[in-house]
Amino acid sequence: METRVIILLSIVIVVFIINRLYVRADEKRKIALKDKKTLSDKEIISMFEDPLTGEKAKVSETQNNYKYSDEISDDGVFYDKHRRTSEYVLNKYYYEDGDLEREFILIKNHLLDNGFKFKLFTDSELDFLEETITFSSFEKWHCSNSYHKNQLSVFIASIKAKSNNSRYSSRTENYSIVFWIKDFNFFGHYCFFKKPIVQNIIDVFIDEEKEVIKEYQTEIIKKSHQENAIKDYFKTINFENDLEIEIINSNIIIRITNVASYENLIKLFDSIKNSEGK
Known part of the structure; x- marks a missing residue:
């Protein structure tokens, strides 16, 4: 009898001790949670x-x-x-208006709203871009935010200019919006750069018919007999931005040299869509 009483008392004491330890641990946990910082x-x-x-x-x-x-x-x-x-x-x-993060989001939203999908470029596509005059002219460049719809790609290029290249040395460039149009019916290789103001004044006395793209200097790498196709395509393109254009066989690369912004994207975007729809 005495043995049973001792066993029962021992069980009661053990349960009591365990319960007190649990209660104390729970109280400490609640206090610790109250002391934790709440972030906004x-x-x-x-x-x-x-x-x-x-x-x-x-x-x-x-x-x-x-x-x-x-x-x-x-x-x-x-x-x-x-x-x-x-x-x-x-x-x-x-x-904040003009903030780079906000501009990138506005650009992204606009492209998604117009049926574009985000997709990274393939290695072969990047290799092609690397070999173009547009991007081989820079010391470094990186592609991001690449969106695609049918034969049109739009992306952001983070670029660093070559200091030994007089064409770019005076520019402080960071991010550029680039349009890449594929499947253009053309065979040849041309580059176009915005002419200096002085050159435009001189050209007043030159027959405009000799210009492939008005107010843009032409650099011919591979001559083509399809220059009228270029004139026809760019007839409706919006040139409010300063552009650098490279046409290499079936590809057109247009880089906006102005600051990368939603506003500058819009200036060119609709006119390219309209030209694509011709």
Whole structure:
């Protein structure tokens, strides 16, 4: 009898001790949670997104120890090259006009709205671009934000000019918007550069019919008898931006030398669509 009583008392004491330890641990856990810092949406976003590279991380995957607002979903606040960024997120977190991140988002949204899809260039496509005069003229260049629809590709080129090339040495360039039109019915290799103002004054006395593209200097690498095809294609192109153009056989590469911005994209975008539809 005494043995049973001792066993029962021992069990009660063990259960009591375990229960007290659990309660104390639970209280400590609750106190620790109260002491944790609560980050704002803005702080969390600034820590885990890189709009320029497109790298994306979900708050739910990286912020296990922090509270955050459920006002918008994880996918909504991060830069996703494949998805449109909402006006709400754009105006709340990218509200500074002219800011490069905002301009890239506006460009992305416009291309997605017009049926373009994000896709990286293949190695063979990059090799082709590397061999063009447009990009071999630079010391370094990198392609990002490449969107494609049918035979038209639009991308952002991050470029660094060659200091020993007088054509580019006076320019401070960073990002350029580039249009790549494929399947152009042409055989030859031409480059076109915006003429200096002085040259345009001199050309007033020259027959304009000799110009392939008005107010643009022509550099012929491989002569073609299809120059009228160039004149016809660029007849409706908007030249409000300063452009550098290279036509190499069935490819047209147009680089906007003005600052990379949504406004400058729009100036050229619609006229290229219209020319493509002819």
